[in-house]
Amino acid sequence: MASITRRSRATTDSSPAAAMDRLVEAFERLLARGESFTTISVEELAREAGMARATFYLHCRNKGQLVSHAMQAVQLQLKTAARARLKKSGSYGRAEFQAFMREVVEILFRHRYAIWAMNEVSASRPDMKCVFINGEDFTNELIHYIYAKKNMSEFHNKYRSADLLIVDDIQFIKGKEQTQEEFFHTFNAVTQEGHQIVLSSDKPPKEMGTLDERLRTRFEWGLLADIQPPDFETRMAIIKQKARDLEFDIPDDVVQYIAEKVKSNIRQLEGAVKRMKAIVTIQGAAKNITTAQSAIKDILTESRPIPQTIEKIISEVARTYGANPADIRSSKRDAPISQMRQIAMYVVSEVTGLTQEAIGREFSGRHHTTVIYALREIKDKIDRDPSLKATVNDIIKNVQQA
Incomplete structure (x- = not known):
């Protein structure tokens, strides 16, 4: 039986700067x-950086901040190289200059992909400020600003000055009074400047039961479009286009097979093409x-009915630690049960991609901030304890193979 209390002496630098460096490398x-x-x-x-989605937002506001951080790293490396050369005594002739330029080229080449990304961001419309976020992340960022007592004008400026504001899963803010109040003023500020807002949700505004009436009427101002799965x-057609984008030729019978099996959304279709290319390229398949x-x-595993998957996860965690599945769902607060519950929440987040609010509902209606804490706690422990990391990975593997 796996130990739930044993900790490794191994430590990992979990400072914000180190986390940002990991994200930039990923x-x-x-x-x-x-x-x-x-x-x-x-x-x-x-996933590439080896951290939970919630941990990403503890250290980074969005992808744009990553690009900015990468550019700052390039700038720092160039400055460091220049200073090191200038400090050297003696003559600074042709050979020294060539050595310095080789070092500059190596730095730029090492970070060429981040530089290309920066170009991609600015090429199409350098003067346009586009902000993309989902409802859950908007809520979490607002909570962070409030509890950290940060300057709220920064938060306001980020969203209210957008030329185009895109908010995915806006239904997440319903029932959250402070978030709805904040978004109400954001909506007004953006539209009064004549700028655009695009919202997506899993239901039309009139069916969002606990949505503020002021927001409901505003959401109904624009064009409502019902987007069905492809x-x-x-x-x-999507599979073929994604394959062309990746310069990866796929036979028609394989395209048809993937299209028959993967029916959920475009992201999963794109993921299927990328995974197949990786298998062919790396394994020579x-x-x-x-x-x-x-x-x-793995994509088909992810598409299983969520309730069944959660039951499997809770059962697998209970089996691993010799506990009763009912205890994990219960309100018991003793340390071993609490940690099992946190592990189960973490695995649910990793396997299903459910929002923190949805995960909380599955565990006796716990508040989403409790889930955020659980995900952060387990991620930190996994970083410190290789044994726990192996146990959690085994749980995920067993659930996906079940």
């Missing part, structure tokens, strides 16, 4: 694999249906 690795700034999701960044022909099956296996 960002550059993803760019090097052929992804672009616009297509890389926060989930991919967090049909079979559209899925095939053939471009056939067998390889496609391996590529989409």
